[in-house]
Amino acid sequence: MEYLTNGNPRQTAGEEDGSPSLQRRVAAVSSPALSAARLTLPGVMDAEGRVDESRLRMHIFKNGGVSPSERGLAWRFLFGMYPCSSTALERPLLQEQLAIRYQVMKRKWQQFLPSAVRMHLNGTDAELVAAVRYFDQRQAQVQQQAQDQSEVRDRLTFLELQAQILFERDTFDQEELREAIRIIDKDVPRTNRDLSYYQGEGSGNLLVLRDILITYAAFHPEVSYAQGMNDLCSRFLEVLDSEVDTFWSFSCYMEKFSKDFRADGLHRKIELEAALLKELDPQLHAHLVTDSMESFTFCHRWLLLGFQREFEHSDALRLFEILSCDHLELISQQVDRARYQERLARKYSSEDNSQSELQAINTDFTFELFICAAILLDNRESLMRCRDDVQLIHFTSSLQGTLDLNSTLKKAEHHFYNYCKRCAWDYMNGHCRAHKSKEEDFLYQLRSLFVLK
Structure with a gap:
């Protein structure tokens, strides 16, 4: 995706300095x-x-x-x-x-x-x-x-x-x-x-x-x-x-x-982030859940405030808009449709039905969780060197205002795309060649939701 930069987050006519009378x-x-x-x-x-x-x-x-x-x-x-x-x-x-x-x-x-x-x-x-x-x-x-x-x-x-x-x-x-x-x-x-x-x-x-x-x-x-x-x-x-x-x-x-501001709501979101990272990088996940770490609570502020301090201010506003689009829900509908069609095809297939079932897609994995995962994976080496929660907090604090939004969005999109693709098609390993055109059609539909025309 080609994410566009929209400049100063706040200027109206006659307010060139951003400070209205x-x-x-x-x-x-x-x-x-x-x-x-x-x-x-x-x-x-x-x-x-x-x-x-x-x-x-x-x-x-x-x-x-x-x-x-x-x-x-x-x-x-x-x-x-x-x-x-x-x-x-x-x-x-x-x-x-x-x-x-x-x-x-x-x-x-x-x-x-x-x-x-x-x-x-x-x-x-x-x-x-x-x-x-x-x-x-x-x-x-x-x-x-x-x-x-x-x-x-x-x-x-x-x-x-x-x-x-x-x-x-x-x-x-x-x-x-x-x-x-x-x-x-x-x-x-x-x-x-x-x-x-x-x-x-x-x-x-x-x-x-x-x-x-x-x-x-x-x-x-x-x-x-x-x-x-x-x-x-x-x-x-x-x-x-x-x-x-x-x-x-x-x-x-x-x-x-509002549930995100309650302890149980935020705890649930942190659990989901840990589960997503386990899907994307089991080794990094295993490192971050050791006894000396805080088990992903260092992501607390990122998820609560929508990465407000991790990006330059105008970019943080853009990200808030993008996350508020709930676009992953639209994607999930596309994935569900493709998976439903595949189930129908398998139901009436004369081929061996002993294959494993389709891996479940966790629709609670919202796009902000993929943003968080993209940041973690992009800083994988630094995180692997952290040995306790103090080092983790120091690491996350060092990121404030330093992240590039366009790059992070592209990486988050890539991780999300691969997650959906794997969940929908992994069970077809060694079997999907006969259905290649249908697979490509599904992936094209998924990709078209991201790519600018």
């Missing part, structure tokens, strides 16, 4: 990215603005991500904030409704815990102190803009009443919410502040991130907050540049992946 960011929060609703996605969107979801996912995968100008709109569809069936005329109204709902939700926890509305600072972090000042300026301008919208006030009042009824029965556990806020207040300042999005006046975005995370924790007590969510949510905030849209897109993403 305070006024522009205020507009993005108070009027939740209404401009995004008017953009188009050529090739995947019809004349009325409806999106072909399958085509969107294929577009992102085959092109190695989307361009910075498309990214904000594409993510709103990809992660479920916008229904793909919605039209361009419907989306501004949907955004209005989502904005009101978010504001009602945020106001409810703020009234429940008024002491938590402001982050408590010890005064030693000058940038964070400045962030509070910029945040307060923004909030004042947002309130002023809201007062100036008299022509839509009646409609907004009705939407607010609807939202209040919707969330009226939600209650909070004070102790649990306080604990979540305590951890959030520790994690938010640790968010990657080297990004231009959090520098200068942009430092106020740290407080926006805090509000989003607290609102999510308050209304999702079964998930609450876990360390690492700040980095994940930060990715959405940077790309969408809207407090409201970030909350809803992040919430949609967490509906599917």
Whole structure:
């Protein structure tokens, strides 16, 4: 596959330095990215603005991500904030409704815990102190803009009443919410502040991130907050540049992946990574599961945050898009179809049926696991020299920001392709020559899902 590089992950018109003015960011929060609703996605969107979801996912995968100008709109569809069936005329109204709902939700926890509305600072972090000042300026301008919208006030009042009824029965556990806020207040300042999005006046975005995370924790007590969510949510905030849209897109993403932030969910993912490496390289697997190693827990951050720190920042955003396409699920359908056809052929074959059964394909082996395996196999010699968990952690830390995304994707594709091929055809060793044309047809179908036309 020829993966394309799409450049700077975040620039909009008039923001050449990647650091928008305070006024522009205020507009993005108070009027939740209404401009995004008017953009188009050529090739995947019809004349009325409806999106072909399958085509969107294929577009992102085959092109190695989307361009910075498309990214904000594409993510709103990809992660479920916008229904793909919605039209361009419907989306501004949907955004209005989502904005009101978010504001009602945020106001409810703020009234429940008024002491938590402001982050408590010890005064030693000058940038964070400045962030509070910029945040307060923004909030004042947002309130002023809201007062100036008299022509839509009646409609907004009705939407607010609807939202209040919707969330009226939600209650909070004070102790649990306080604990979540305590951890959030520790994690938010640790968010990657080297990004231009959090520098200068942009430092106020740290407080926006805090509000989003607290609102999510308050209304999702079964998930609450876990360390690492700040980095994940930060990715959405940077790309969408809207407090409201970030909350809803992040919430949609967490509906599917919140289990990864629980101990059992992450343990399961690490087990799958170990099982996959055992399939691809039994010797390396055996080395890494010795008593002195941590048995793949060094992959924890890679899998939890989608390799956020292992690649250059713009590449990490592209990889997040590619992984979020769930393209392996599409591949699995192709593999299952080919395997079903082979079973039918064998059922009615007059040849000896004493051959071994087809090896089972583990559909839990998602593409991110192949990405992880590609990194491990590419650094096989270094890993084989590691003798304990300290050396493993040192090794993984040394990879931060050094990996080449295009090369890693190609290698992951190669490992995935070979895994599918082996599982589907190994049992035909010494027997497949008579079926060579059918085998080639299957492999062509599989390969065609990867190769750019």
